[in-house]
Amino acid sequence: VRALVADDDTASRLLLQKVLTKWGYDVVMASGGEEAWKILTGDNAPGLAVLDWMMPELDGVEVCRRVRALDMSSPPYLILLTSRGDKQDIATGLEAGAADYVQKPFDHDELRARLLVGRRFAELNRKLLDTQRELRRQALTDPLTHIMNRRAILMRLGEEMARAPRQGLPLSIGVLDIDHFKSVNDEYGHAGGDFVLQSVVDRALKALRPYDALGRIGGEEFLIVMPGVGPRDAEIVLERLRKIVRVTPMAVQGQEVTVTVSIGGAVSEGESMDDLLHRADDALYRAKGSGRDLVVMAPRDAEGADPVVETSTKATSPGGD
């Protein structure tokens, strides 16, 4: 545990350094309040601090007050030092933000015990923060595929939609659906279906750039958010994604299975999130209707509602019978 010792008296500082080091603390020293404040608010800040009450410039109580005013998520445990018999009001120090106080001359057992309390507090606080972080992660992650869940990817889309016009950059999305997923489930069971979902995600991540985002928004439906990608490149990226899934068969329960996906893409035109998603959904619907294993881009405003721009590599035979 890192511990800060702040005292303007060199001998007291040296004494605390020696004692705390003996007890296994990693000691950082400050000779005044300003220096202590810098250390407590700097990188790798100690979780525990012993501050002399009276120091020139910035005293221990003021350091406590300032640290408290910061309202940090993991505040350091602050112990004030007073001399026995001092008239200073202990309540003032505690109200200012100190967690505890000790008196000079130090009593071995008491100092050790009070530091232990601080250490325990710092550890509890760290565990609490870890738990909080883990719960937040779980709340935003799809447990099966470990990518963003619906909530998280829609949040990301909202952020990117707010950012794009600010930075004057385009933004595109794609809604991806696995073709005939129901029959995969029927044939290979849910375990097989889950494996296919994971495998599609693995392949999709390979086709995307690090700053693209992929999230699972439904059973076999995924949303791709591509910041900085405009009409020229959106279909290129989505095509790459469609192809990589198609050309890499999956070993589902010992059998090689080729899975395909249909994707509806849309380039943001500054509309609402619902409208943008709706256009991409419409495009996906057309991709499904046109034979699947296709990328279909939603028409852009200038092009009107029709015709649908198809980017399939499949040849469409004219006429037929």
Next chain:
Amino acid sequence: VFDEKVLLNLLEGDRESAAEIAGQYLDDVPGQVTRLLEAIECGDSTLLRERAHLLKGASASVGAEAMRYCAADLEKRAVVGSLSSQEKRGLLAELEHQFNLLMALVEEKGGLM
């Protein structure tokens, strides 16, 4: 004058570290006392209070008990307010006396520890 148990208890019998800290205290004490004497002479009670407090803290930490009480007394007087010239003389004499006692002990033992 000096209670070596204060440092030794805290340092769990580590005499070497205790000697180092006592040495640090001895390095600091003449300067602290000199500045305190100056503060008494010029009659600045804020300065007196600060400097007395520093000496009190240092003396308390290492177990220089007599010096600690002397400094605590000075700090208390400073809080009360200005000093008469007779009070000043008395305090100066007491502080110098305590300093001399400490130094005599150091000379006799060849250090505090």
